[in-house]
Amino acid sequence: MTSSAPLPEALEAAASPAVALAQARRVVVKIGSSLLFDATRRAVAADWLASLAADIADLRRDGREAVVVSSGAVALGRGRLNLPASRLQDKQAAAAVGQSLLMHAWEEALAPHGLMAGQVLLTRDDTERRRRWLNGRATLEALLAHGVIPVVNENDTVATEEIRYGDNDRLAARAAQLGRADLLILLSDVDGLYTADPRRDPNARHLPLIERLTPDILAMASGANAQAGVGTGGMATKLAAAQIAASAGCATVIAS
Numbered sequence: 001m002t003s004s005a006p007l008p009e010a011l012e013a014a015a016s017p018a019v020a021l022a023q024a025r026r027v028v029v030k031i032g033s034s035l036l037f038d039a040t041r042r043a044v045a046a047d048w049l050a051s052l053a054a055d056i057a058d059l060r061r062d063g064r065e066a067v068v069v070s071s072g073a074v075a076l077g078r079g080r081l082n083l084p085a086s087r088l089q090d091k092q093a094a095a096a097v098g099q100s101l102l103m104h105a106w107e108e109a110l111a112p113h114g115l116m117a118g119q120v121l122l123t124r125d126d127t128e129r130r131r132r133w134l135n136g137r138a139t140l141e142a143l144l145a146h147g148v149i150p151v152v153n154e155n156d157t158v159a160t161e162e163i164r165y166g167d168n169d170r171l172a173a174r175a176a177q178l179g180r181a182d183l184l185i186l187l188s189d190v191d192g193l194y195t196a197d198p199r200r201d202p203n204a205r206h207l208p209l210i211e212r213l214t215p216d217i218l219a220m221a222s223g224a225n226a227q228a229g230v231g232t233g234g235m236a237t238k239l240a241a242a243q244i245a246a247s248a249g250c251a252t253v254i255a256s
């Protein structure tokens with residue numbers, strides 16, 4: 001998906017998500033909980049993660065840089081603690097346990113490729129206050145310069161309801177801005193934008209390429225389509241993320 005804001009020159013001619021990917025120098029990949037968490041085993045979907053890590057290693061070999069935004073802390077912590085985690089404090093406790101399980105899984109997946117993971121936990125404040133923003137930017141640059149794969153998540157254990165992102169789609173868009181990425185890939189259980197929620201409406205049409213985020217397009221992601229997909233973020237947060245990314249000249253791909 002491309003947007004109304006001017007794109008970096010390299011991406012201007014991007015006629016498809018595949019072209020956008022081929023041309024991007026720095027990519028932010030956001031992984032939704034529904035992909036990373038195996039609900040049957042209540043644990044990390046290790047095989048899936050291993051193949052994603054191989055793709056990230058390929059990107060690096062190609063001379064591209066990758067930043068990962070990984071969900072899954074709350075789901076993993078809930079699984080380990082056997083907790084329904086409906087109260088905010090329980091979710092935060094689950095995130096505290098799950099975040100270390102998540103980082104362990106990332107280390108294990110990246111190690112066979114000689115890659116290291118670096119944990120970056122952000123709150124909304126970190127992306128809204130200039131001083132913290134600049135610090136965050138410098139840290140990301142340093143991690144990338146050392147060849148580390150930054151693995152970003154929201155700092156769920158301290159973020160309270162009023163001041164949290166709550167969904168990693170918008171967090172990933174901020175991370176793309178922070179890291180001056182030229183492509184944001186939102187991986188989840190939906191493979192793009194549909195005219196309606198494809199799980200409910202057999203007439204829903206897939207829109208392969210959006211060049212401008214017009215009010216009509218944004219309206220498509222509201223109402224019944226807002227929650228398409230099983231993660232915290234639905235289509236509405238994905239388009240909100242695409243808008244944030246576009247304002248920084250970064251294209252967005254929504255893929256499964």
Ligand code: GLU
Nearest residue numbers: 071072073074167168232
């Ligand atoms: N930060 C949450 C987690 O790691 C995920 C939020 C989301 O699903 O977007 O569990």
